[in-house]
Amino acid sequence: MNARGLTRRWHRLTLRGRLILIGSVGVAAGLALGGLILVRTLEFTLQRNLDEGAVGTARDVAGLVHAGRLSDPIPVGGGVSFVQVVDGRGRVTAASAGADRLVPMLGPGNLTSVRSGARLTVDGEQLGITGAVRVVGEPLPGGRTVLVAVSERGTAESIGVVKGTLLVAFPILVGLLAAVAWRVVGWTLAPVETLRRGAAEITGTSSARRLPVPAGNDEVHRLAVTLNDMLERLESTRRRQRAFVADAAHELRSPLASMRTQLEVAVRLDTPAPGAGSQPELLTDLLTDLNRLADLTNDLLLLARADEGALPPPAERVDVAALAKELAGRYAGARVPVQVEAPEARWVRGTPGALRQLIANLADNAVRHATTQVRVAVEDPGEGVLITVTDDGPGIAPADRERVFGRFTRLDDARARDDGGSGLGLAIVRELARLHGGTVTLADAGPGVRAEVRLPAADRV
Template identity: 90%
Template structure:
């Protein structure tokens, strides 16, 4: 037989069946062991009681012999098969009624052992008794010995009755316990089955449903709560992905539509110039191509931002181990805004070192500066200082500010507030989301605070040793 057959049959069983089978086998083994101990204990107790009765009779007969009042036949009480008095030559000198008066109950070797106090079990056929016989001896003066024989038939019948009762009762008891356990285990596993049915009913269209939570505070209850929390997280992630895809498609559609329109205009103008013998490529198409290049650059930036966020979601962004001077990076980034709409001033008198990737930190500062320049009224201030627990980078503008209720929401992807929803301001709604991901990558945090007027972005990063 294939050795894997029992294993396959075992795995075909339900969990309920496995538990009942294991429990039934355990109960049967326990009952068998208990029954064996019970029978052995009963046998030992009855044997000892039988021996004590036989020894008591032998001592009574010996007392009569010592007193010179031993009669022949020897009187015996109930339960004793017969009594013999044997001399040193192995001859029977006295016996109870019905006992053999010619042949002693024990052979010479056994007789010597009995005189020494041994308790022997012999075949009753040699004594004319059915079944085994227990024989004990009690020495008398002059080398004589009192032999008392007691039949073990009653003890054997009692033990046989107990064994038969156990052989009948134990299977019935195991069967009853298995039936009760089947109901109890089924009742216990009912919440698990309810979880399974609930999970089977959850589909893509009904993913907002939750699994039933059984009452109590047991393992199944905690499992249901954990699974519902997992479903909530998955639903939230799925919602963010749907919103992300929808917003990304919307953002990509605008520059693509603009590019298509400008290309169609350029083709028509070039065709018109050809029809009027005007040199192709002159006039308005050059301006359209400049606008087209702007849209292409915007599309490229948006694609790069989407790729960075996708890598962040997959955990594919890795923090560098370089020691970077954030103050120097702030001054470098501020230099790009020399011709900006508002001036960008930097307050970073001392070097502040962090451990990370220069390009990622440069993008973090640049995104904050872009956002501040876009909304500032008069100027933007960038400061780098020691916060006591690390490095504090702040970017402050004097624009309209952000309401407290929106200061966390603006870090969501493609989020624009009402005063910043214009599509021609260069923003895609991903800048602050990227800032938060890059701050997390470097073990830091980013928050918004009131600058009165305006808003101040605060980035806290763990400090590194000076190189």
């Protein structure tokens, strides 16, 4: 199977299956490596013990030769198979019972190697023994050598038993560990499956539901808490969008209905009905409604761009004191006088159009509800730039001073749909202040309300 086929099969496995497969392969590789080390260590140990026993027998026989007490046949024990004493010409001078007395167990080349201390493994058939034979030598004076042969059959059988045991035990052990790991991983992933089922049950109409949070303080618990927080934010955004759409539709319906009614009257009647107003008055009313509709559309577009983060960032130094003075002429014919106090230039980093609209929205709101006058001031309190717009109207209760920044929010005693306000002015002011890194708050002016906008001052050049 090619690599692509293996990749497809791998991706078809569940997470549980992948974890078990990886774990089983890792355990099998570890056991195989451990088994190999064990077998090699056992082979080395048994071989060393076998050599030490043979060398000990060879030295004992050499001691008997030195003492002149070597009997014939040579006595052997401790698992030694054969012993020969060979002279310098390769002739057998003494041997143990059963050993060949005519032919030495090693040829001339191997005999020379053994005399120099080498330990050889030879085929046991030449000695009449099944399996391999380990041969060691002990040199004697006069060129003689004591040769000791020990069968490796017992060692090979022991190693074979260990190998067979490992080959049978390791697969069983890997299978048992895989079965246990399957249950443990399944138990560990059970909360994840619960989260998946809970997420599958959440739809667009039931988004208020939340995912089950497992007990504990592990990664799955924190994941469930994070997902529920995300769902709460999404639901909050969804509620705001629904309210925004409903309020926008309601606001748009009023000027559209007014325009439709006036146009129907103009179409049905060649001459205005008594009390219906003259043609110029009709056009004036239509133009007023159109302006109101255009302003509302522009406000909705600005808020939508603010929600998407699409408003242009502050990019230039702007003198807000100069902007406030420019706006003073706009209110020359307002219902109450507007006084601007901005004696010195106050620089901030921003967008002129956005800052102009910020001040204008506050001034429009103040003019709409002031009793005798409105005061606009731009000053430097020591930390940034402070813009204040104060009116002497009915004021706003402390409990409502945060609520009025909501979109389409009007207070019953001071905000009416028919007075020209859309309920978006203060919401736009907050978004524009936030865009410029500032804040906006409302305070008591005793009587009236004072709107305070704090903006960071621009760096001096």
